[in-house]
Amino acid sequence: MRTSRGYLIGAVSALSLSLAGCGGAGSDGGSTAAPASGAVQVVPAPGPTPSPTPVPTPTPSPAPTPTPPPPALTPSGSWAANAAALFSAQPDVANCKPGTLLQSVRDDVLARLNAIRALHRLPAVTYSRADDEQATQAALMMAANGQLSHTPAATWKCYTTLGANGAGTSNLYGGLISPYLAYYTEDMYLGGWLSETSNLVANNVGHRRWMLDPFLGKISYGRVAQVLADGTRTDAAAMKVVSFTDGVTVPANLPPFVAYPYGDYPARYFDTSSLLSFTVIADTAQRGGANATVDFSKATIAVSDGATTLTVSNVSFDNVGYAVPNNLQFQVAGLKAGVSYSVKITGVGVRGTPTDYSYTFRIVA
Numbered sequence: 001m002r003t004s005r006g007y008l009i010g011a012v013s014a015l016s017l018s019l020a021g022c023g024g025a026g027s028d029g030g031s032t033a034a035p036a037s038g039a040v041q042v043v044p045a046p047g048p049t050p051s052p053t054p055v056p057t058p059t060p061s062p063a064p065t066p067t068p069p070p071p072a073l074t075p076s077g078s079w080a081a082n083a084a085a086l087f088s089a090q091p092d093v094a095n096c097k098p099g100t101l102l103q104s105v106r107d108d109v110l111a112r113l114n115a116i117r118a119l120h121r122l123p124a125v126t127y128s129r130a131d132d133e134q135a136t137q138a139a140l141m142m143a144a145n146g147q148l149s150h151t152p153a154a155t156w157k158c159y160t161t162l163g164a165n166g167a168g169t170s171n172l173y174g175g176l177i178s179p180y181l182a183y184y185t186e187d188m189y190l191g192g193w194l195s196e197t198s199n200l201v202a203n204n205v206g207h208r209r210w211m212l213d214p215f216l217g218k219i220s221y222g223r224v225a226q227v228l229a230d231g232t233r234t235d236a237a238a239m240k241v242v243s244f245t246d247g248v249t250v251p252a253n254l255p256p257f258v259a260y261p262y263g264d265y266p267a268r269y270f271d272t273s274s275l276l277s278f279t280v281i282a283d284t285a286q287r288g289g290a291n292a293t294v295d296f297s298k299a300t301i302a303v304s305d306g307a308t309t310l311t312v313s314n315v316s317f318d319n320v321g322y323a324v325p326n327n328l329q330f331q332v333a334g335l336k337a338g339v340s341y342s343v344k345i346t347g348v349g350v351r352g353t354p355t356d357y358s359y360t361f362r363i364v365a
Helices: 079-086 103-119 129-145 161-168 186-195 206-211 288-294
Strands: 087-089 170-178 218-227 233-240 256-261 264-268 278-280 300-304 313-316 327-332 340-350 353-364
Touching: 079 233, 079 340, 087 161, 103 206, 103 218, 103 264, 129 161, 129 170, 129 218, 161 170, 161 233, 170 186, 170 206, 186 206, 186 233, 256 353, 264 288, 264 313, 264 327, 278 353, 300 313, 300 327, 327 340
Parallel strands: 264 353
Antiparallel strands: 170 233, 218 233, 256 278, 278 327, 300 340, 313 327, 340 353
16 A cells, blocks of 8 residues: 555645555565655555465355445545544544544445445455454554554554554555645545555555455454644554454355456546456355466457557566455556446466456446
8 A cells, every 4th residue: 555645545635645555555564664745655455364264165145236335525624623533532642542433434444345346246345343453553553653564563653463463464554644644534545445556566456456355254444543742644544354353254156257447437446547457266265276376378458448449558467365366457548437448358267278258347427
């Protein structure tokens, strides 16, 4: 997740994200100093982490119905008032107290994430209260130190083992102390993690991959935002995405692939400069298995608006375990809102057999 405070999120006056993946800004595993002035940091998505053994017999559940996500919320009033409204008990960052985040804030994050997942035909996730403290303490550490890291040092202010565990298993946002910090809503954080335009790691869409992981199952969320005694502002958020208490169950009725963007897609969750991405779900029983052997080395990508074939560039692929361990990434020149695009990806090696895929997307207001 990157930050351009803005983004972790947002620039002083615009949403200029700088994500560093699920985890720290700059590079996975290392801490990254917050940018000067008004940039927000997003740490790279947490690195591949072994997930709990899935339950062998999934319970059938209906496929999600793609309904529009809740409307975007526009911050109004002062930064201090917006931040204070998030809590029933206010944070005291100087004394390492995270405050008490309102349950309504966590409920909003869950609802918005599940609406995004439904756009991709993915099952809804539940909220893990048992892991709240990890996410909360991770957010506190990032806010107190003005940095983002998936592997914070024990010398960090407000360091706790719980917080360190949360930092290593969460998407991170924020990590800046500045009098110029812009205020960002949870919806903006979700949009930053999805678009990855501020990710400091080239061709890394790890935050997105965790959010759109078919096997995600649960999340926990923490945020700490406060105007400090000297008038500076600090803000950081952590959404835990892996290694949950009691594990997660294996979902049913998974689609054959996850594409970003897909179908009618809200403009606030996409940027025309974003990397598009595609993941095959070859094994519906686990993250790994046949999913880890999907081969994009001979694949071809064609994107068309119906009249013109668009230029595809910056193509890369991997079998790294950010959630499902296969991912194809590419950029498309000339994308515009309101236009329907068809994507054809041919020659993907799935269980040793060349396989073709096609889908459409349209960026809508």
